Amino acid sequence: MTAERPPGTVPECHGDICITCSDVAVEVRVVRLLPDALAVVDTGQGEEEVSVALVAAAVGDTILVHAGEAIALVGR
Amino acid sequence: MRFVDEFRDADKAHALAAKIAALCEPGRQYKLMEVCGGHTHTIYKHGLEDYLPESITLVHGPGCPVCVIPMGRVDDAMHLASRPDVIMTSFGDMMRVPGSHGSFFDAKANGTDIRMVYSPLDSLKIARQNPDRRVVFMAIGFETTAPSTAMTMLRASAEGLQNFSVFCNHVTIIPAIKAILDSPDLRLDGFIGPGHVSTVIGCRPYEFIARDYGKPVVVAGFEPLDILQSIYMLMLQLSQGRSEVENQYSRVVPWDGNLVPLKAIGETMELRPYFEWRGLGFISHSALKVREKYAAMDAELLFEVPGVRVADPKACQCGEVLKGVLKPWECKVFGTACTPETPIGTCMVSPEGACAAYYNYGRMHRSRVPEAVRAGQP
Numbered sequence: 001m002t003a004e005r006p007p008g009t010v011p012e013c014h015g016d017i018c019i020t021c022s023d024v025a026v027e028v029r030v031v032r033l034l035p036d037a038l039a040v041v042d043t044g045q046g047e048e049e050v051s052v053a054l055v056a057a058a059v060g061d062t063i064l065v066h067a068g069e070a071i072a073l074v075g076r
Numbered sequence: 077m078r079f080v081d082e083f084r085d086a087d088k089a090h091a092l093a094a095k096i097a098a099l100c101e102p103g104r105q106y107k108l109m110e111v112c113g114g115h116t117h118t119i120y121k122h123g124l125e126d127y128l129p130e131s132i133t134l135v136h137g138p139g140c141p142v143c144v145i146p147m148g149r150v151d152d153a154m155h156l157a158s159r160p161d162v163i164m165t166s167f168g169d170m171m172r173v174p175g176s177h178g179s180f181f182d183a184k185a186n187g188t189d190i191r192m193v194y195s196p197l198d199s200l201k202i203a204r205q206n207p208d209r210r211v212v213f214m215a216i217g218f219e220t221t222a223p224s225t226a227m228t229m230l231r232a233s234a235e236g237l238q239n240f241s242v243f244c245n246h247v248t249i250i251p252a253i254k255a256i257l258d259s260p261d262l263r264l265d266g267f268i269g270p271g272h273v274s275t276v277i278g279c280r281p282y283e284f285i286a287r288d289y290g291k292p293v294v295v296a297g298f299e300p301l302d303i304l305q306s307i308y309m310l311m312l313q314l315s316q317g318r319s320e321v322e323n324q325y326s327r328v329v330p331w332d333g334n335l336v337p338l339k340a341i342g343e344t345m346e347l348r349p350y351f352e353w354r355g356l357g358f359i360s361h362s363a364l365k366v367r368e369k370y371a372a373m374d375a376e377l378l379f380e381v382p383g384v385r386v387a388d389p390k391a392c393q394c395g396e397v398l399k400g401v402l403k404p405w406e407c408k409v410f411g412t413a414c415t416p417e418t419p420i421g422t423c424m425v426s427p428e429g430a431c432a433a434y435y436n437y438g439r440m441h442r443s444r445v446p447e448a449v450r451a452g453q454p
Binding site for chain 2: 025036050051053054055064066067068069071072074075
């Protein structure tokens with residue numbers, strides 16, 4: 001059994017699901033495309049940089065991002 | 077919010093629940109497995125079991141990546157992380173998974189250099205910033221996550237980064253489903269198929285379940301109405317004596333998947349002959365390892381890994397929970413010795429784990445509700 005940790009040392013991902021580690025991916029909107037198949041996206045909670053190497057995303061598209069990688073275009 | 081509000085409409089949920097109830101044959105019991113931990117989480121967060129008739133039981137499947145990692149692999153990772161020249165990077169969920177000598181968090185508290193990342197790309201940044209150290213990424217997850225690891229390896233290779241490697245624990249969902257179908261102690265009527273794994277692999281890989289085992293599969297989204305609609309679609313197939321693969325989540329999942337990530341996975345990784353799953357044992361061709369072409373990024377080749385098989389703690393019944401044989405609250409240590417703060421078993425670690433989902437949302441099996449009500453009466 002692991003030692004008891006003080007509160008607050010357990011990482012909190014966005015919401016109550018660990019968005020990066022699970023099968024759950026998040027839908028975000030592409031704000032602008034960057035070199036090296038990267039893009040700035042709007043997550044609804046702020047902007048983040050993700051990889052769009054695996055999808056043909058354009059500015060304004062909704063994409064499904066998992067662990068920093070876009071894996072699908074949504075609703076197109 | 078688009079794609080959220082319209083999938084949480086209570087009136088529509090009640091209407092679907094009524095349609096599901098109408099499809100139940102009197103006297104027949106239905107067991108449906110939601111393969112994916114994300115679905116388990118949605119089911120308990122939104123109390124979806126309460127919308128279903130008593131005759132439908134949802135069985136929680138093995139689709140939570142950290143829940144199925146065997147203790148021996150955690151110990152191997154810990155061994156790698158303990159090297160002074162190594163910086164280990166890991167997703168948040170993995171940080172709390174207990175090995176035989178504590179978790180990544182415990183090791184970090186004792187001075188081991190383990191850093192939490194939100195994406196393998198962050199590991200590349202750490203590698204660039206620390207050219208004199210060797211950065212090992214603890215790669216874990218199903219086909220949803222493997223593309224991210226694959227692309228990171230391809231980026232590292234293109235960049236000529238010499239100090240980045242991967243400790244590969246990626247698993248594939250189809251062999252696990254087959255192992256469950258072949259398991260003698262579990263009888264299932266249908267499957268709620270994983271949504272985001274299917275954005276990558278598509279719906280075709282599930283066809284053998286319908287064809288060879290005669291069980292319907294509905295690939296489902298993650299909102300409450302997605303899941304209720306998928307249960308309705310499964311029940312409709314069962315009532316009509318059909319067994320087909322259907323796609324409820326077509327707004328995201330293309331029938332044929334996405335070939336680009338599949339190619340990236342195929343370029344960088346290949347199937348292992350076998351891999352151990354917690355609760356399910358050794359399953360053939362059920363996990364990925366780094367391809368020989370990228371051996372310079374394979375932590376298992378670069379470093380010495382003990383590779384010792386470690387039995388789960390005796391009190392832990394994660395295996396039975398993962399196979400759906402036991403409900404989380406039926407485990408001896410559930411909610412007492414094993415809690416999300418101090419997990420003994422992996423199912424209590426991730427919010428997607430069946431035990432953590434039960435624990436966090438205070439749910440119990442419906443058969444216990446009357447018992448609990450009686451206990452609460454004077």
